[in-house]
Amino acid sequence: MYLPSFSLKGKTALVTGAGRGIGQAIAIGYAEAGADVVIVSRTQSDLEKTAQLIESVGTKAYLFEADVTNKDQVKGIFETLDLEQINVDILVNNAGMNIRSKAFDVSDEEWDTIMHTNLRSAFWFSQQAGQRMKESGGGKIITISSVAGHVALRTGVVYASTKAAIIQMTKNLALEWGQYGINVNSIGPWYFKTPLTEKLLADKEYLQDILDVTPQKRVGELPDLVGPAVFLASEAADYVNGQTLFVDGGMTIQGF
Numbered sequence: 331m332y333l334p335s336f337s338l339k340g341k342t343a344l345v346t347g348a349g350r351g352i353g354q355a356i357a358i359g360y361a362e363a364g365a366d367v368v369i370v371s372r373t374q375s376d377l378e379k380t381a382q383l384i385e386s387v388g389t390k391a392y393l394f395e396a397d398v399t400n401k402d403q404v405k406g407i408f409e410t411l412d413l414e415q416i417n418v419d420i421l422v423n424n425a426g427m428n429i430r431s432k433a434f435d436v437s438d439e440e441w442d443t444i445m446h447t448n449l450r451s452a453f454w455f456s457q458q459a460g461q462r463m464k465e466s467g468g469g470k471i472i473t474i475s476s477v478a479g480h481v482a483l484r485t486g487v488v489y490a491s492t493k494a495a496i497i498q499m500t501k502n503l504a505l506e507w508g509q510y511g512i513n514v515n516s517i518g519p520w521y522f523k524t525p526l527t528e529k530l531l532a533d534k535e536y537l538q539d540i541l542d543v544t545p546q547k548r549v550g551e552l553p554d555l556v557g558p559a560v561f562l563a564s565e566a567a568d569y570v571n572g573q574t575l576f577v578d579g580g581m582t583i584q585g586f
């Protein structure tokens with residue numbers, strides 16, 4: 331038999347920023363693939379909506395209203411999961427944000443907010459989940475990067491730097507943790523319509539600029555991202571480690 335399983339039945343996934351957008355889509359997609367899902371975000375009402383959608387599919391949702399830039403709250407999530415004997419088999423570091431300032435205008439506060447939200451929080455969650463995965467024999471860690479970590483975009487140098495750092499952090503964690511049966515990979519999306527990008531994508535000229543550099547001539551639809559996220563979380567990707575999978579309609583190979 332050659333076809334490995336793409337099912338997540340019997341697994342528990344933790345998804346940060348699962349209250350809306352890409353994180354919510356991945357959380358629901360994981361539930362559709364059979365996983366129970368620990369969902370983390372700052373907004374309880376968003377979490378409750380996602381939980382309802384997960385439970386309508388028939389798996390369990392565990393809600394944590396938390397700020398991923400607060401280390402005590404991050405540690406507290408894992409301490410609670412330990413007490414409830416809930417093992418995280420799959421971690422998706424998705425929470426992220428952007429302030430699209432020009433380089434000359436970036437303030438120290440903006441630098442800190444973007445770096446802490448996008449990069450440091452992913453490292454903290456990876457440390458917490460990775461330690462437990464090492465003890466339990468393995469697991470999957472997936473961090474959401476961006477094409478902005480691979481090619482230069484006009485959407486801000488700090489954000490791009492966090493996304494490039496995620497790509498390298500993914501390689502280094504895979505190097506250290508592969509021996510424990512932990513697969514550490516990253517997904518690099520191009521534009522997908524979410525609250526983060528809605529306003530930009532509503533601007534017809536901006537959207538045309540995007541399509542002009544996208545071989546598939548469309549922005550991503552959330553199922554386009556959930557498929558790769560399920561693949562990387564499943565047994566089908568057991569020998570994929572340290573990689574970044576760009577889900578971009580061909581944008582990163584666009585030449586002229």
Ligand SMILES: NC(=O)C1=CN([C@@H]2O[C@H](COP(=O)(O)OP(=O)(O)OC[C@H]3O[C@@H](n4cnc5c(N)ncnc54)[C@H](O)[C@@H]3O)[C@@H](O)[C@H]2O)C=CC1
Nearest residue numbers: 347349350351352397398425426476519521522524525526
């Ligand atoms: N939408 C897009 O076109 C692209 C998005 N991405 C990345 O995908 C990820 C998700 O993006 P979207 O769903 O579009 O964004 P979004 O803004 O729609 O959702 C982000 C989620 O993260 C949560 N979050 C933000 N800061 C947080 C904090 N400090 N603590 C807890 N939760 C926090 C928000 O509450 C929200 O639920 C981000 O890492 C983003 O950089 C990457 C490439 C393209």
Ligand SMILES: C[C@H](O)[C@@H]1OC(=O)[C@H](O)[C@@H]1O
Nearest residue numbers: 428476478485489520521
């Ligand atoms: C594609 C990028 O990750 C995305 O584009 C935006 O405008 C967002 O702020 C992100 O940078």
